[in-house]
Amino acid sequence: MVSHKNTSNSGAAVKPENRRRINAERSAYFARREAAKVLRVVLQGDGRRRAVGSIKSLVYSPSVKNKKGTFALVCQTLKHLFIIKEVLKAASILNSKWKKQEELIYVIVYDILFGQAVLSTGDAEKFLWRRKDVLQSALGFHLKRRQVKTVQELVALHETPDVSKPRYVRVNSLKLDVESAILELKKQYRVQKDDLVPDLLVLPPGIDLHDHPLVVNGSIFMQGKASSMVAAALGPKPGWEVLDACSAPGNKTVHVAALMKGEGKVLACELNKERVKRLEDTIRLSGATNIEILHADFLKLNSNDPSYSKVRAILLDPSCSGSGTASVRLDHLLPSYAAGHTNDADEERLNKLAAFQRKALEHALSFPAVERVVYSTCSVHQIENEDVVKSVLPLAASYGFHLETPFPQWQRRGLPVFEGSENLLRTDPVEDKEGFFIALLVRKITNTSKAFTRYKCSGREGVVSKKQLALRPFPAKLSKFWLNVPRNRGSKLSFKKSKI
Structure with a gap:
């Protein structure tokens, strides 16, 4: 025993x-x-x-x-x-x-x-x-x-110096107000409001918040300043219908929903199946209830489909080289970076990206009721930024769009490669720790009797510029629009002046 x-x-x-x-x-x-x-x-x-x-x-x-x-x-x-x-x-x-x-x-x-x-x-x-x-x-x-x-x-021999930048967090106003978030975070950290984006907070560099209760429950999102500026530049209003053309992983999508105070509708379009899953996770975490996911190719959406007749704003943040955020994304750890491809993207790849970006921006401008389009990239390359915007300006003007200046107080603007590039916004990868580009195109249709008219056909309506209506024959870029104007055999296509 x-x-x-x-x-x-x-x-x-x-x-x-x-x-x-x-x-x-x-x-x-x-x-x-x-x-x-x-x-x-x-x-x-x-x-x-x-x-x-x-x-x-x-x-x-x-x-x-x-x-x-x-x-x-x-x-x-x-x-x-x-x-x-x-x-x-x-x-x-x-x-x-x-x-x-x-x-x-x-x-x-x-x-x-x-x-x-x-x-x-x-x-x-x-x-x-x-x-x-x-x-x-x-x-x-x-x-x-x-x-x-x-x-x-x-x-x-292969190392790249770390980029030290402040830790930015965006308060998710669908779950928490800014002052409450500050009070909670101040228990552990030094916190201040950002001077540009209203719901953005700035904390010291190097802070790991991934396990913080406010992050875990979706009350705050770890999102960089430049990324947070995109949805704010779009400026969607509560009750609007907004389309996020290339949505995943969804941080900008849920930011749009928060700016709309959960009212109206956000259409989140994403083609990649795996990225749709991440988008779903982000939306679920945010608590947003006014977001509808479209598992589809944005370029194949029919802009004259009645489903999109109420879309008033489009956020277009398409695939890009990511050259402006390579250090933040830890791209220097990737094999392609070691091989010398990621830092200076090869010309062929950039040309393909720019061609896609141009098509996507042209398509965004073709939605008949859209008043505001934001085009953004996390690239430093002119070919993906100023060159894309410059190439679509004639078409944009024919639709009644013009460039406006997002965040006028921001000093870094677009490269001076065309008249009006001072309306574009850039952030610098060295000065701002991220390289972003933002273009805001606005169509003022408050007085449509002068510049715009609304078409009506078989109960379906849309908005068209009178400049387009007067063009005969139609340019190649506009012919697709006219082919898509809904007409049934025997139906009458009529135009009338109206305010929208």
Whole structure:
């Protein structure tokens, strides 16, 4: 009995230690798999040059449980990826089974060679741990070939300095007012209001808010200043119908909904299936109830369809090179950046992006009841910004649009490459820590008797510029509009002066 009692006490004394070890192994096991999933999306997007989202946005999505651990593991694996690939190539230890899980292999090899995590759990971990000596030998050979003594020296050759910028958070007025958010955040941080965007708050750099209750429950969104300026520039009013043409991940979408005080309707258009899921998560977190998701190609929406006859504002933030936010997005960790493609995007890719952006902006201008269109990019390249706007100005004028100046007090304006470019807005990647571009096109139709007329056909209505009505024959860019004007056989197309 005494012996049995002593054995029990001994076991009880060891048990907490075993529990801690088991918990550490279990936590590391799941963290590696979460990191591998994120890494797969990141690398596939980088390979196609069409990212689903930034590294940060993917890691901090609701589906990732251990956000801090996963973020650190993804970043460190990417930081060492060029070494890891060379080591695996030299070691020649992977069979076809493990090559199919290459992202998980990259994460585990990082842990074996450079990390401190426990590796006794998991088949992949056991497979690679048994070959630890081979991996370390291959690493030594690689360092010698590159003529460096340490891994730190080798990594330093590829490093880009970190960008230190204030932490901006946008208060989600659908759930919380600005003053209440300030009171709550001031309990831990120094907080001040932004001088430009009313619902934006500024906190010191380097603050991690991802686990803060206000972020978790959607009361505040971590959104940069330049990004927050886009929806504010659009200036949607409560009760309007607004179309967000390229919506995911949805931060600007829910900002529009908040500016509209949850009244009216926001149509959130997104083509990519995976990005639609992220959009749904963002909308759910925001608490917005006036957003309708369109899983569709914006370019294929019929602007004269009755479904869009009440759309009064369009936010167009299309795919772009992302050159203005490369450092913020951690793009310097991506393989394409190391290969020299991300920093100076190749001319062919930029031309393709600009062609798409131009088509999207022309299409946005064709919606008959639209009064305000914001075109924005997170690019520093003229070809995606001023050149796109300049190319559509003749068409915009024929529809009755003109450039207006968003945030007149902002000093950095568009490049002086055409008359009127001073109405455009730019943010600088060095001075403002982000490179953004915003153009605001406005159509004033308060006095339509002079410049505009409304067509009516078979119960369907729209607005058309009298300049367009007078054109014979119609230019190629306008012919599509006239082909889309609804006409049934035997129906009469009539025009009448009216105020809208």
